[in-house]
Amino acid sequence: GSGYTQILINGEPAPSGFLLEQINPAQVERIEIQKAATADQSTQAVAGSINIVLKTVAKKRQASVKLGVAYSTGRPTANVSALYSERAGDLSYSLPVSAYEYDSSAEMKVSRYVAGSLGTV
Known part of the structure; x- marks a missing residue:
């Protein structure tokens, strides 16, 4: 990503265009969070890094x-x-x-209520 937090997959930088939604939670063994960058990390890890460790x-x-x-x-x-x-x-x-x-009827009721309160149909 272009942010200040580096995303790693098994300790390696995530590929360009990678989306977290691509990982099924059943594949994740653990998530390691490092709050501050260390000298051995890239400049993308200024705000820390998130390492997603997948099950082997x-x-x-x-x-x-x-x-x-x-x-x-x-x-x-x-x-x-x-x-x-x-x-x-x-x-x-x-x-x-x-x-x-997924109950889509509940979401539709909320959407209609919100749209109605804004004066649009």
């Missing part, structure tokens, strides 16, 4: 599924995420999948 691919096949429930807009909503990792010779891969229930 297992030496054998792994699969996990997580289910969740939240209470939003007066009713429960569900979410599910799954992660499948495998190694085949020199090739290793991870396949993260996430899905969630």
